[in-house]
Amino acid sequence: MSTNLETFFQDLQKRGVIANVANLENFYHLKPEEKVIYLGIDCTGEKLHIGHLFLYFQTVRFAKEKFTVLLVLGGATSKIGDPSDKDKERPLLEEKQIESYQEKIKSQLERILIKPKKIDKIAFSPLEQFYSDNPKLLNDIYQILKINENNKRESQ
Numbered sequence: 001m002s003t004n005l006e007t008f009f010q011d012l013q014k015r016g017v018i019a020n021v022a023n024l025e026n027f028y029h030l031k032p033e034e035k036v037i038y039l040g041i042d043c044t045g046e047k048l049h050i051g052h053l054f055l056y057f058q059t060v061r062f063a064k065e066k067f068t069v070l071l072v073l074g075g076a077t078s079k080i081g082d083p084s085d086k087d088k089e090r091p092l093l094e095e096k097q098i099e100s101y102q103e104k105i106k107s108q109l110e111r112i113l114i115k116p117k118k119i120d121k122i123a124f125s126p127l128e129q130f131y132s133d134n135p136k137l138l139n140d141i142y143q144i145l146k147i148n149e150n151n152k153r154e155s156q
Helices: 004-014 024-028 050-064 076-080 095-112 127-131 135-154
Strands: 036-042 068-074
Touching: 004 024, 004 050, 036 050, 036 076, 050 068, 068 076, 068 095, 076 095
Parallel strands: 036 068
Antiparallel strands: none
């Protein structure tokens, strides 16, 4: 006899949404309070775009299965960016620009997708610090990446 989560997961596999799995049996037996996913968005512009659409559809599917959805509007990832499949890295954004984009995207999401729910504390240690915007940590990481990139160029 299959569980609701097993049927749900199999549907996601059939649709090509699932690429890899780990601890599948644990997934099938999640308790209600363990059913949590997150939707992470890089705030590199002031508007949502068609590239976000697939993620929203999947988020809605999980929400219908009674998963809690945590929305993470990236600070660090918005600043650093993802240069994969691109000829050059995205220019670094200033923190004030990212904050402006975060507010605009948050407003759009609240209007079209979510019913806002205030979460006082997230108890996912040690990942907790990555759910908040931490400019000092981001700056430290960027400095390390910059030093490593300079060292790599010098050795070539």
